[in-house]
Amino acid sequence: MNRFEYVRPRSVAEAVAAGAVPGSAYLAAGTNLLDLMKIGVARPGRLVDLNHLPGLDGIEHQADGAVRIGAQVRNADLAHDPGFRRRFPAVAEALLSGASAQLRNAATVGGNLLQRTRCAWFQDTASACNRRDPGSGCDARGGENRLHAVLGWSEHCIATHPSDFCVPLAALDAVVEVEGPTGRREIALRDFHLLPGTTPERESVLAPGELVVALRLPAEAAGFAAHARYAKLRERTSYAFAVVSAAAALRIVDGRIVAARLALGGVAAKPWRAEEAEAALAGAAPEAAAFRRAAEAALAAARPSGDNAFKIELARRIAVRALTLAAAGTPERLPALPASPFAPLSGGRHV
Amino acid sequence: MSYTITLTINRVPRTLELDDPRITLLDLLRERLDLPGTKKGCDRGQCGACTILLDGRRVNACLALALSHDGAEILTIEGLAEGEALHPMQQAFIAHDAFQCGFCTPGQIMSAIGLVGEGQTGADPERVREGMSGNLCRCGAYRGITEAVVEAARAMAADGQGRAA
Structure with a gap:
């Protein structure tokens, strides 16, 4: 160091x-x-x-139903806040599916938004990486890249954003509050992270010196609380980053989906909001055929960036899984393995 | 430039001079305060061997900058036993043969005490396993570890010790 x-x-x-x-x-x-x-x-x-710093560690449930979360709130404290967990269950589930209990006790909301990719080539200073060292090339392209991006990547960078937390945040229209040398501004979470294009070293829209001070979830996001889940496939049962993940949230009235939200994780350099899928779900019955159509729409633009074509179908399936779980209803208590496809729908053991 | 911080370590208040801002809590404990019970495994937050309680919460000491935690209370494996009387979690690890080489054990025990204090798992082995997934054991003593944590969680709940470390 x-x-x-x-x-x-x-x-x-x-x-x-x-x-x-x-x-x-x-x-x-x-x-x-x-x-x-x-x-x-x-x-x-x-x-x-x-x-x-004072004033950055509060969780404020506001009168209009929105919640404002200080940037220094720890992941575990947010996930276990009773009011937050009840109103934004998919966000709590995503938080609890990430990292380990020790890391969740320390890691912050602001830090989670700004965490760097876990691409091995980015982490190895002996390798070429345009994100770490602009213009040096991308060793991931010809290297071990089965976990790399299938959406929104460029020839300059195929890394993924590792956050679980950001996936439901993108689905639920979270807003990032930022303070900087020129004052305060708000940025939609969906616009906060940048795709690599020709400048992968630019990972977010933050200007130099800008500080994330809070995150807001709008009142409307709580309207999905009855049908909101996060599903995440990992290469081991727990304590691993997503291969692919999905946050799904539905509003169901009289057996029809009146509003749908879907975002994918592990597939791109940013949490991937799938608006085409949401449009495909609007008005449909919450059934397998509609979920599959939505998943097809979500991955329509996907293409492999290396040895990772399998992730495209895997992402479709995790989307279907998240939508199926969401349609079944948010459980009273999260399963022992939050977000795991190996968690039974009710009771039983995972293996 | 040197920095002065205060920490309460195993119930003893300490004023510490740091000549280097890079020192983590792990290196501070092991290299400067003669408390090597907290282990350095990966030094990257992946193995859990360095788990301590920081203001009552379990964290990885390897990823905590000492300067950032000025004023904090720290509990390490050395601070658990009262004289000859072991902490219930230590007793349970012995009773259930929850280790082989012992390298990960201090981190496992501190993590398990933190887990009981968090109050999210009860004595459900499934939830205990998930809650302990940040502590790796290369000897593979997981079965005994789970049994020990479940038993100690019950004992600590019965004693009203859920929050007491």
């Missing part, structure tokens, strides 16, 4: 002023940043520590 200057601001304004100095990085829990610094992928000249 490189040496760095350590700065501990006392207010958001002080933090933003410090963070705007070139070479600075914001430090939340550090579960991703410190790891990347240990392997030399991140080498910030100064760390601006957010852990002693």
Whole structure:
């Protein structure tokens, strides 16, 4: 790890002023940043520590039904907040399907949004990576790439965004509140992350020095609480990133879907909102045929970026699974294995 | 430049001078405070061997910058027993043969105590297994670990110790 200057601001304004100095990085829990610094992928000249800032760790249930979550709220605290879990169950399920209990106790909402890809080539400083070192090339293209992107990738970068949390957030129209050198602004979560194009080093729309201060879920998102699930396929039962995942949320009235939300994880450099699939579901009966049509629509533009053609059909199937689970109704209590396709619909053991 | 922080470690308040901002809680405990019970496995948050309780919550000490946790309370494996009396979780690990080489054991035990305190699993082995998935055991003592955690969770609930570490 490189040496760095350590700065501990006392207010958001002080933090933003410090963070705007070139070479600075914001430090939340550090579960991703410190790891990347240990392997030399991140080498910030100064760390601006957010852990002693007041006012960033609240979960506010607002009068209009929206919820505002401070950027320093820890993943576990959000997932277990009774009001949040009841009103946004797919988000809680996604949070609890990610990482380990230790990491969820530390990792923050803001940090989760900004976590870096787990592409092995990005993490190996001896490899070419346009995301880490613009213009150097992409060793993932000719290398081990079975878990890489099938949507929205470019010849410059085929990495995926690793977050589970961001997938239902994209589905439910979450809004990111940002404070920066030029003031405060709001960004729709769906517009927050960037596809690689010719500039994969630009991972989000944040300008230098801009700080995520909060995340908001609109009141409308709670309207899906009765039929909202997250499903995630991993290469081992627990404590692994998604191969593919899906967040599905339905409003069902008189046996018909009146509104549908679907987003996919593990398939692109951003959480992938599938609006074509949502349109295909509107007005349909919540049944297998409609779910399959929706999944086809969601992956219509998919193409392999390497040895990963299998992920396209896998993503269709996880979408169908998430929609099927959502249609069956949000369970009173999350299964022992949140989001796992191996969790039984009720009772029983997973293996 | 040096930094001064205060930490309460195993119930003892300490004022510490750090000459390097890079020090993690794990390296602080092991290399500077003579508390090597907390183990360094992967040093990247993947194995759980370095699990400690930080303000009562289980975390990976390898991914926690010491400077960030100025003022915190830390409990490590060395702070569990009271004299000769082992913590119920330590007793349960012995009773259920929940280790072989023992390297992951301090992290397993601290994680298990954190898990009981979180109150999300009860004594359901399925939920305990999932809740302990951040602690790897290369000897494969998982069966004994699960049995130990389930038994200790029951014992701690009966004693009203769910939150006491």
